Amino acid sequence: MISRQISLTASIISQSSLCKTVVVILEHRFASTPDGAIWTATTNAYYFWQRYLEVFDQVRVVARVQPVDSVPANWQRVDGDRVSFAAVPYYIGPMQYLLRSRQVKRVVQEAVEPTDAVILRVGSQIASCIEPKLRAVHHPYAVEVVADPYDVFAPGSVRHPLRSFFRWFFPQRLRHQCAGACAAAYVTKQALQARYPCSHYSVGISDVDISEDFLVLTPRRFDQEARTLNLIFVGTLAQLYKAPNILINAVASCVQAGIDLKLTMVGDGKHRKELEAQALALGLGDRVCFRGQLSAGKTVTAALDQADLFVLPSYQEGLPRAMVEAMARALPCIGSTVGGIPELLPPEDMVLPGDVGALANKIREVVTNPERMAQMSARNLEKAKEYRDEVLREQRIEFYLYVREKTEAWINQRL
Incomplete structure (x- = not known):
């Protein structure tokens, strides 16, 4: 009315x-x-x-x-x-x-x-x-x-x-x-x-x-079986304020600790080549995939649906569209304590920006706990409905x- x-x-x-x-x-x-x-x-x-x-x-x-x-x-x-x-x-x-x-x-x-x-x-x-x-x-x-x-x-x-x-x-x-x-x-x-x-x-x-048809109907379930877990980052590589370099270093730390991870980087910009070189230098050549810029719609949706965890360790944000879209697909999310991210995620799912060690520890905490990932999925899906x-x-x-x-x-x- x-x-x-x-x-x-x-x-x-x-x-x-x-x-x-x-x-x-x-x-x-x-x-x-x-x-x-x-x-x-x-x-x-x-x-x-x-x-x-x-x-x-x-x-x-x-x-x-x-x-x-x-x-x-x-x-x-x-x-x-x-x-x-x-x-x-x-x-x-x-x-x-x-x-x-x-x-x-x-x-x-x-x-x-x-x-x-x-x-x-x-x-x-x-x-x-x-x-x-x-x-x-x-x-x-x-x-x-x-x-x-x-x-x-x-x-x-x-x-x-x-x-x-x-x-x-x-x-x-x-x-x-x-x-x-x-x-x-x-x-x-x-x-x-x-x-x-x-x-x-x-x-x-x-x-x-978020349109009704973009929201998934049910939260995700995560099994206890050991398998490669897929992380996804969506953001510009034209500058480093989304902290893609920090994320790559954190993934390297996790892999060195024996965590089986792969990372998909969605986005493009002038820093892409140096980030690709960073991944290679850290021995992540087969674990980090740079997808480039994907158009909004089915292509991004498919990339989110193939992932297990969304990570956005930004130095700055307003209210990140990419994170809200990930939440609408029931993805567990890790973010930093900047901008509007604390309005989306609880404190236990965030880290201070620029802290590689804290981010690596947070990723390990989450991906080694399927029950926690399922709880994050359910909570994020409900939060996304507010948008x-x-x-x-x-x-x-x-x-x-x-x-x-x-x-x-x-x-x-x-x-």
Whole structure:
């Protein structure tokens, strides 16, 4: 009943509103083919933007787009009916951004019209190109806080000579952006709110939504027979803030202690070759499989279903989508005590980030105890149900309605 009322309210506002478009600015990198189509290898495909279209008539996405001749067959289309793009010149890293900063700022600022609602998915360098201009004219904007730069630049997570400066600067900027927002949606229930408060309307809503058909029906069972246990890691290898190097070292420690393990690494990036070399140097050549980047959907689901234990020892997280998806497939999970992970896992299933010995000990504790793994499976499956789309949808709609209402009020003041 509540859901129908919210949808009806959104429909009525949509028909009469001066604010029909929401501009969403984010850091995700996309690709464009010569026919003008926009593609993604992982998240933020077309279905993701449908959540905004429940309240707004149009979505204009502002993000980096790299022109390519073609994309792999398993990539997903992003643009479509009522979802368009303002393509930001493509760059990777601070130096490339500095070389293109004037072009980037021009595209981002021209993408926002006076009658648009604006949502910044932060932390984001691109969002910082428009936020000062919005403040200058008192144009309201909302933030969706999806990552924590303080942890992104933690020791060991990023190799850069200015890492310490970035760890001070970017959290300061994010606090400033959240303080000036008319509304904030955090992907965590408490963690990000504590560091980056918004004094106005705020809510904790994960941007992970699990469909009913993705949830398995029953927890897993684990037998007592000795066999090779399969671990899985899902995360970017473009930086080391998911700590794949720490995980490989921990697996090596377990194998040396006589634990029969294999590890599947799902993800890609510039550190892949050095991680492959690390695995070989540790004698894990036949025990660590690098799958590369897998598209969301059946391919990732199959990889999760073939695993026995999901491990994500990150230095930083918002609320990790990959972990929630693993939990929805009833996988036991080990994580680190950062970001929103403590909102997903109990203390006994976590370790401090960067501690190889603690992670190796935790893996050994878990994989040598089938009963514990079964209990973890059952608990994780129940926890994942909290992230079903039907549970989160109404909260999102209320948030978008509030953003639209505040934008409408500002527009009316200017008329």
